[in-house]
Amino acid sequence: MKEWDVIVVGGGNAAFCAALAAREAGASVLMLEAAPEEESGGNSRFTAGAMRVVYNGLDDIKALVPDLSQAEIDTTDFGTYTQDQFFDDMARVTQFRTDPNLCELLVTQSFDALNWMRQKGIRFVPIYGRQAFKIEGRFKFWGGLTVETVGGGEGLVAMMKDSGKKHGIEIRYNTRATDLVFDGARVSGVCFRSGTETGVISGRAVVLACGGFEANTEWRTRYLGPGWDLAKVRGSRFNTGEGLRMALDIGASPYGNWSGCHAVQWEMNAPEFGDLAVGDQFQKHSYPFAILVNALGKRFVDEGADFRNYTYAKYGRVILMQPGQFCWQVFDKKVLHLLRDEYRIKRITKVSANTLPELCEKLDGVNATQALETINAFNAAVKREVPFNPNIKDGRCTVGLPVPKSNWAITIEEPPFEAYAVTCGLTFTFGGVKIDTGARVIDTDGLAIPGLYAAGEMVGGIFYFNYPGASGLTSGAVFGRLAGNSAASFAKQQAVGRSTNRKIA
Numbered sequence: 001m002k003e004w005d006v007i008v009v010g011g012g013n014a015a016f017c018a019a020l021a022a023r024e025a026g027a028s029v030l031m032l033e034a035a036p037e038e039e040s041g042g043n044s045r046f047t048a049g050a051m052r053v054v055y056n057g058l059d060d061i062k063a064l065v066p067d068l069s070q071a072e073i074d075t076t077d078f079g080t081y082t083q084d085q086f087f088d089d090m091a092r093v094t095q096f097r098t099d100p101n102l103c104e105l106l107v108t109q110s111f112d113a114l115n116w117m118r119q120k121g122i123r124f125v126p127i128y129g130r131q132a133f134k135i136e137g138r139f140k141f142w143g144g145l146t147v148e149t150v151g152g153g154e155g156l157v158a159m160m161k162d163s164g165k166k167h168g169i170e171i172r173y174n175t176r177a178t179d180l181v182f183d184g185a186r187v188s189g190v191c192f193r194s195g196t197e198t199g200v201i202s203g204r205a206v207v208l209a210c211g212g213f214e215a216n217t218e219w220r221t222r223y224l225g226p227g228w229d230l231a232k233v234r235g236s237r238f239n240t241g242e243g244l245r246m247a248l249d250i251g252a253s254p255y256g257n258w259s260g261c262h263a264v265q266w267e268m269n270a271p272e273f274g275d276l277a278v279g280d281q282f283q284k285h286s287y288p289f290a291i292l293v294n295a296l297g298k299r300f301v302d303e304g305a306d307f308r309n310y311t312y313a314k315y316g317r318v319i320l321m322q323p324g325q326f327c328w329q330v331f332d333k334k335v336l337h338l339l340r341d342e343y344r345i346k347r348i349t350k351v352s353a354n355t356l357p358e359l360c361e362k363l364d365g366v367n368a369t370q371a372l373e374t375i376n377a378f379n380a381a382v383k384r385e386v387p388f389n390p391n392i393k394d395g396r397c398t399v400g401l402p403v404p405k406s407n408w409a410i411t412i413e414e415p416p417f418e419a420y421a422v423t424c425g426l427t428f429t430f431g432g433v434k435i436d437t438g439a440r441v442i443d444t445d446g447l448a449i450p451g452l453y454a455a456g457e458m459v460g461g462i463f464y465f466n467y468p469g470a471s472g473l474t475s476g477a478v479f480g481r482l483a484g485n486s487a488a489s490f491a492k493q494q495a496v497g498r499s500t501n502r503k504i505a
């Protein structure tokens with residue numbers, strides 16, 4: 001039976017980064033992907049391909065996007081996103097719980113990781129439209145989020161597959177890892193199931209990059225809590241927590257925010273799992289310019305508390321807690337031109353009206369009388385003298401409401417009005433296994449499990465409660481690359497017969 005140097009479990013961004021790094025280090029690499037090829041690529045394929053990255057100005061953006069045109073340069077203020085800003089964002093949104101060692105790697109390696117991806121054939125473009133609005137002829141980027149992969153998540157996975165093929169990485173689709181081969185001293189392979197076939201594949205090192213437990217209804221209810229069985233899953237149906245279970249079974253330490261997850265506002269009538277034909281377009285992320293009204297006809301959250309990038313990942317949970325697990329996003333004509341492209345898809349629950357009473361009657365499942373009162377009270381509370389500016393936190397707020405709106409408070413009074421129904425869409429879970437700064441999986445005694453590495457959503461301790469938008473792919477790239485490198489050098493040591501004494505992590 002062939003013994004691979006490195007077996008990578010998973011077929012998303014983290015797995016490909018691990019596989020490409022291990023291959024670069026000279027290892028033979030086999031990837032196991034549970035999904036059939038047409039559904040492969042995990043959550044990574046459903047993304048917009050947006051990646052949070054540290055950059056110190058135009059030169060860094062040009063390094064990532066070498067074909068930036070002069071016209072783009074002339075009309076764009078890219079600003080900067082420094083290491084300090086990324087650290088601050090991580091600390092603030094995780095309420096200072098992010099693991100400092102892992103966070104440091106994420107932040108300080110982010111630019112190198114994207115540059116390395118570029119060398120592996122992944123191309124990036126600036127995120128015009130979603131992350132920069134054109135004001136007086138000029139785009140200004142905001143919220144630390146500036147580049148995305150060409151073709152979004154589809155493009156990312158396609159480019160990764162091409163790169164994997166070019167570098168001689170074998171991928172077995174429809175092949176689910178079911179257990180780790182572990183003799184108490186080291187991991188030496190995986191058990192798998194492919195259709196009705198089962199078997200064992202030997203490997204000197206194993207990288208687990210097979211996602212969280214977002215697609216497992218029972219685990220969601222068990223760990224995230226009551227009600228999470230009712231959430232829609234935004235992405236892959238294959239991330240059922242099996243990698244986590246396999247690692248925990250051999251003593252890996254659970255780590256991080258097991259009751260936490262990334263969840264957003266998502267089309268109310270979206271299917272149970274993501275649909276690759278729609279991708280991330282069921283999300284509805286222009287809510288900072290709306291008011292949100294629940295079944296009682298009331299507002300319940302500060303829609304403009306911060307830039308979308310810093311609130312969207314925690315507001316899904318807030319929607320799930322509303323009666324009936326839904327709300328309506330209500331917009332006035334003045335901001336309709338700012339709505340993101342995802343508001344123009346066909347599969348959408350939308351109503352429009354020319355008067356407020358008519359609109360409120362059309363909000364299915366909502367107390368219309370109360371909704372009208374809520375809108376009128378909101379309009380009366382808006383600080384109209386403050387100018388509206390979507391590119392900055394403009395301080396155009398409400399005064400005196402029990403639930404304030406802190407920025408971008410636009411009155412709902414100019415028809416036509418539009419409203420969109422949303423529920424909670426779960427993106428991925430935050431709980432994972434503990435790793436050290438070499439991506440080695442740590443057991444409950446604090447020791448590295450020889451031969452076992454983890455990356456991507458499987459890594460615990462990075463995100464708690466919330467998440468700075470587009471850090472997931474960056475995390476997968478940084479820790480995937482690290483895991484691939486570490487696994488390749490461990491495999492090399494095994495190959496030359498060096499002993500693998502367990503060391504205190």
Ligand SMILES: Cc1cc2nc3c(=O)[nH]c(=O)nc-3n(C[C@H](O)[C@H](O)[C@H](O)COP(=O)(O)OP(=O)(O)OC[C@H]3O[C@@H](n4cnc5c(N)ncnc54)[C@H](O)[C@@H]3O)c2cc1C
Nearest residue numbers: 011012014034042043044047177210235456457470472473
């Ligand atoms: C709709 C949507 C939009 C998003 N947009 C963005 C964005 O723009 N930017 C961003 O940074 N993040 C975004 N995210 C989050 C991002 O998708 C994740 O953080 C990231 O893709 C995780 O990468 P991963 O490789 O760890 O997991 P995945 O990409 O989910 O890969 C896991 C892989 O493991 C496979 N697998 C599972 N179990 C097994 C098993 N037992 N054996 C073999 N294979 C298995 C799965 O089939 C899958 O291929 C988005 C997520 C969704 C759902």
